[in-house]
Amino acid sequence: MAKSKLPVFPSETLIHKITHLMHDGMDARTSGEFEIPPALGDARWTDELILSTWHMAATGTLPDNLNYKTGESNGGFDRLDFKLLDEEQWLKHSEDIKTSIPLNRRGDHRKKLSPAIPIYGGGMSYGSVSVNVMMSRAIHAKNWNTYMSTGEGGYPEELYDCRDHVITQVATGLFGVEEKSIQAAPIVEFKYAQGAKPGLGGHLLASKAGEEVAKMRGSVPFVSLFSPFPFHSTYSVEDHSKHIDWVQTINPDALISVKVSTPHDVDMVAVGSYYAGAHIIHLDGGFGGTGAAPEIAKKNIAMPIELAVPKVHKFLIKEGIRENVTLIASGGIRTADDIAKAIALGADGVVLGTSDLVAMGCTRCSNCEGGPSGRGCPWGLTTTDIELQEWVQQEWAVKRLDNYYTALQWRLRDILRKLGLSDVKELVGRTDLLVYTRSDLK
Amino acid sequence: MQLLNKLEGDQTMIGASDKSRLTMTEFAKESRIRADSYHRYHIDTIETPDRQSLPNRFLVSVGKFGLAKLLVSEIFEYWGKWDVVFARPCTYGVFSGPVGGFSPRPEKCVGCLRCTIEHPGFVTITPNPALETLGDSYLNSKIISTIDEEARKGTVPVRGQGYRGRFGGPGWDEMFTDMSEIVRPSRDGIHGRELISTIVDIGSKPMRLQFDSEGSLVSAGPKMMSIQVPFVFDSPAGSVMSPRLAKIWKTAAEQVDTLALISADIVASNNLESPSVVPIFSLDSFESANSFKNGTRMVQLDGWGASEYESMTSSNPDLMISVRMSFEEGWQDQLSEMVDAGVSVIHFVANNHGEADGGRFIMDIIIEAHEMLLKAGVRDKVTLLHSGGVVAADHLPKAIICGLDAVGLDLPLLIAIQARLSGDTSSRERYTAKLPKKFDDKWACQRIVNLTGSWRDQMLEILGAMGIREVRRLRGEMGRAMWCSHLEEEAFSEIEGFTGGGI
Numbered sequence: 001m002a003k004s005k006l007p008v009f010p011s012e013t014l015i016h017k018i019t020h021l022m023h024d025g026m027d028a029r030t031s032g033e034f035e036i037p038p039a040l041g042d043a044r045w046t047d048e049l050i051l052s053t054w055h056m057a058a059t060g061t062l063p064d065n066l067n068y069k070t071g072e073s074n075g076g077f078d079r080l081d082f083k084l085l086d087e088e089q090w091l092k093h094s095e096d097i098k099t100s101i102p103l104n105r106r107g108d109h110r111k112k113l114s115p116a117i118p119i120y121g122g123g124m125s126y127g128s129v130s131v132n133v134m135m136s137r138a139i140h141a142k143n144w145n146t147y148m149s150t151g152e153g154g155y156p157e158e159l160y161d162c163r164d165h166v167i168t169q170v171a172t173g174l175f176g177v178e179e180k181s182i183q184a185a186p187i188v189e190f191k192y193a194q195g196a197k198p199g200l201g202g203h204l205l206a207s208k209a210g211e212e213v214a215k216m217r218g219s220v221p222f223v224s225l226f227s228p229f230p231f232h233s234t235y236s237v238e239d240h241s242k243h244i245d246w247v248q249t250i251n252p253d254a255l256i257s258v259k260v261s262t263p264h265d266v267d268m269v270a271v272g273s274y275y276a277g278a279h280i281i282h283l284d285g286g287f288g289g290t291g292a293a294p295e296i297a298k299k300n301i302a303m304p305i306e307l308a309v310p311k312v313h314k315f316l317i318k319e320g321i322r323e324n325v326t327l328i329a330s331g332g333i334r335t336a337d338d339i340a341k342a343i344a345l346g347a348d349g350v351v352l353g354t355s356d357l358v359a360m361g362c363t364r365c366s367n368c369e370g371g372p373s374g375r376g377c378p379w380g381l382t383t384t385d386i387e388l389q390e391w392v393q394q395e396w397a398v399k400r401l402d403n404y405y406t407a408l409q410w411r412l413r414d415i416l417r418k419l420g421l422s423d424v425k426e427l428v429g430r431t432d433l434l435v436y437t438r439s440d441l442k
Numbered sequence: 443m444q445l446l447n448k449l450e451g452d453q454t455m456i457g458a459s460d461k462s463r464l465t466m467t468e469f470a471k472e473s474r475i476r477a478d479s480y481h482r483y484h485i486d487t488i489e490t491p492d493r494q495s496l497p498n499r500f501l502v503s504v505g506k507f508g509l510a511k512l513l514v515s516e517i518f519e520y521w522g523k524w525d526v527v528f529a530r531p532c533t534y535g536v537f538s539g540p541v542g543g544f545s546p547r548p549e550k551c552v553g554c555l556r557c558t559i560e561h562p563g564f565v566t567i568t569p570n571p572a573l574e575t576l577g578d579s580y581l582n583s584k585i586i587s588t589i590d591e592e593a594r595k596g597t598v599p600v601r602g603q604g605y606r607g608r609f610g611g612p613g614w615d616e617m618f619t620d621m622s623e624i625v626r627p628s629r630d631g632i633h634g635r636e637l638i639s640t641i642v643d644i645g646s647k648p649m650r651l652q653f654d655s656e657g658s659l660v661s662a663g664p665k666m667m668s669i670q671v672p673f674v675f676d677s678p679a680g681s682v683m684s685p686r687l688a689k690i691w692k693t694a695a696e697q698v699d700t701l702a703l704i705s706a707d708i709v710a711s712n713n714l715e716s717p718s719v720v721p722i723f724s725l726d727s728f729e730s731a732n733s734f735k736n737g738t739r740m741v742q743l744d745g746w747g748a749s750e751y752e753s754m755t756s757s758n759p760d761l762m763i764s765v766r767m768s769f770e771e772g773w774q775d776q777l778s779e780m781v782d783a784g785v786s787v788i789h790f791v792a793n794n795h796g797e798a799d800g801g802r803f804i805m806d807i808i809i810e811a812h813e814m815l816l817k818a819g820v821r822d823k824v825t826l827l828h829s830g831g832v833v834a835a836d837h838l839p840k841a842i843i844c845g846l847d848a849v850g851l852d853l854p855l856l857i858a859i860q861a862r863l864s865g866d867t868s869s870r871e872r873y874t875a876k877l878p879k880k881f882d883d884k885w886a887c888q889r890i891v892n893l894t895g896s897w898r899d900q901m902l903e904i905l906g907a908m909g910i911r912e913v914r915r916l917r918g919e920m921g922r923a924m925w926c927s928h929l930e931e932e933a934f935s936e937i938e939g940f941t942g943g944g945i
């Protein structure tokens with residue numbers, strides 16, 4: 001690990017200089033003033049998808065000259081399209097087109113939560129990202145009457161200002177899980193597995209587990225932290241139910257979300273979770289983001305979200321419980337078009353993580369785990385380095401996220417109206433409104 | 443089992459008899475010795491730097507005029523605040539040489555793109571075409587760079603952010619492996635991975651034991667050996683293999699506790715006989731097999747010849763004899779014939795792109811072969827090895843799921859020692875390999891050991907996620923594989939325009 005000098009807290013002038021260079025540079029690249037950086041993008045997140053996300057985050061509108069809909073992965077969302085009505089049948093673009101979804105469909109006494117959009121923020125732990133990033137996502141969630149998840153790294157004090165919009169995650173290492181943070185939560189999320197590294201647990205590198213992070217997680221500074229897999233107290237659905245009882249004793253109002261990966265029997269897992277008391281079944285597919293994961297796990301273990309959602313949706317219908325549970329999809333959802341496709345395949349809504357980071361400047365360079373510098377993300381996103389984290393200033397980041405979601409919502413409404421639907425709930429499971437295309441074959 | 447009588451001092455321990463009565467100190471000492479003598483299999487990896495580095499991932503181009511202009515303007519704007527003036531975008535040291543950005547160090551660039559986004563007017567980062575053109579359509583530059591990293595570090599490649607590639611197939615990419623939300627190989631340790639066994643048996647297990655009327659065993663017992671990992675080191679093209687490489691293959695195989703398959707001529711003329719070396723004989727040179735000593739456990743016939751096999755077996759009753767066969771048209775009949783003749787170790791071969799039998803991908807052929815033997819009720823009588831087309835860590839567990847006991851590695855070992863391949867790299871014989879100008883055998887051996895350590899650890903990730911405790915149980919476990927095209931069929935069949943999954 002080549003560290004030439006210890007990072008120091010940057011001066012106001014330095015923060016001003018760097019952030020301006022970054023922001024102006026992003027704008028210059030999206031405006032078309034300069035060419036698309038030749039090293040940007042990959043098959044899933046193409047250069048145009050990254051730049052269009054930056055454009056949406058800067059302006060709140062869709063770009064004219066960039067493909068903001070699909071990547072080039074030759075499968076899944078990238079081969080699906082919508083069966084749009086003829087133009088004369090389109091509804092008018094209007095804020096009356098509803099995008100809100102209910103999260104509690106069990107009909108029990110717990111909170112009736114309805115985010116304004118069928119999207120909430122996925123878990124990114126304190127440690128894998130800075131407080132700046134966490135707070136930006138939380139404030140943005142509050143602005144949008146939606147939610148974001150703490151991930152497994154504790155609940156920084158600052159987050160309590162947004163407590164009604166912060167999901168407390170209980171994951172296998174139980175890092176930072178406290179009665180206080182469970183009591184504060186509108187939703188408690190049990191993370192059984194993560195799509196990008198299913199069945200492998202988590203690992204926070206020593207370099208990222210600094211003083212503050214360690215304090216939050218109740219650990220020793222600069223010692224690697226492993227989140228084991230799986231819950232060591234869970235051998236069965238009955239054990240899982242016990243977990244849920246325990247949380248509901250602490251917070252009787254909170255909704256329970258169960259986040260699982262996408263194995264062969266994901267449909268059974270979903271049914272089991274429902275009967276154990278879950279309000280939300282959150283499926284996390286294999287192509288999602290992560291702070292650090294073995295490369296072998298990302299593609300090879302478990303199935304992509306596009307294939308898991310219809311499987312679970314159909315099975316829940318068959319079991320007669322689809323109407324009583326909210327099905328959330330994540331792991332590889334990049335665009336408003338992906339969101340609409342996931343819903344048409346059977347999800348009620350989606351969770352975004354990587355897209356939030358891209359909106360805040362991520363180039364998908366894959367160095368989040370520390371990279372050769374050992375300091376984490378050079379853009380200040382997935383790092384707790386005292387200098388680098390300052391490159392993400394809250395006010396700017398919240399604005400970017402707000403703009404981005406404005407554009408996402410606009411495009412979602414655009415798709416709905418062109419399908420003749422006035423409510424996103426009408427799109428759930430409507431595979432008849434999709435077409436499979438092989439035109440992108442390369 | 444010793445029972446603890448009292449917990450402190452030199453109190454006695456109660457054993458099975460007075461003789462085994464131990465003092466606390468003796469008991470502790472004995473326990474220590476017992477604990478120290480326990481050997482848990484482990485591959486010792488050591489970071490081993492490059493001898494012939496791959497081309498840099500990125501080219502870094504900085505316009506000198508633009509940079510000079512920036513510096514001058516910043517000196518005026520931030521006069522006295524030198525930390526601000528000299529703050530540069532790269533946290534990886536590309537611009538930290540004596541003259542900063544005027545002479546960048548592209549070998550350090552990881553492509554974060556901060557510099558080119560912040561200074562679009564005069565900094566350009568480009569993927570290096572010299573790297574991208576390495577390899578061929580199958581063993582491509584990404585796989586080569588990954589093997590290179592695995593051989594250098596001996597660790598599991600870990601990166602941030604998600605998957606970056608194609609949705610599904612072709613080839614091995616058509617398969618996703620399963621995982622379990624709650625089942626683990628063990629509740630011990632961090633993930634239980636350290637308790638997963640990767641031992642595989644080579645040879646034949648009798649399907650039943652036979653006894654005479656007196657109750658004495660009359661049938662032969664199992665004739666097999668175990669290796670610690672489900673891969674063996676196979677010989678590269680004849681024109682590439684050399685006595686030096688053979689020695690490296692042998693030493694690395696001994697270190698990892700696997701087998702190195704090497705031409706019998708090279709073994710004989712360089713005294714490479716060893717329990718870890720499997721000499722390969724052509725059908726017309728097998729007579730010399732009985733001259734191989736020094737613990738040679740197995741030999742291999744390069745091709746099928748019933749009479750040659752028969753003659754070799756009768757003159758070498760103690761040796762395990764494996765036979766190499768390629769998947770050419772009619773291979774099914776040949777396989778049956780070999781099994782009927784009692785061949786217990788069959789080594790399939792396909793080209794380097796994993797194609798055989800008129801262009802079919804080996805994944806399907808291996809499944810067919812495995813199922814054929816299962817149906818015939820003889821699968822456990824035979825060990826199936828395969829070489830050709832296994833070039834990445836994920837291919838290994840996938841090949842085993844299809845029905846192999848172990849795979850043969852050749853090209854990945856060459857890449858690990860930084861050979862540059864050229865010629866017809868899809869063919870097993872018609873390619874050439876340029877080795878680094880200067881390297882010592884110890885270096886090469888460690889690079890290969892590192893690669894195997896990394897691949898074994900990656901296999902443990904897959905097994906751990908499935909909750910499978912030993913790799914032997916993975917063999918043919920098709921129920922733990924998910925096929926992209928099948929899943930697509932299930933997910934998309936009712937969608938208009940869908941005409942079938944796959945590529």
Ligand code: SF4
Nearest residue numbers: 362363365366368377
């Ligand atoms: S290091 Fe930063 S910019 Fe690079 S992929 Fe990770 S979050 Fe994105």
Ligand code: SF4
Nearest residue numbers: 532551552554555557
């Ligand atoms: S792309 Fe990133 S790593 Fe490469 S030179 Fe620029 S700042 Fe440094």
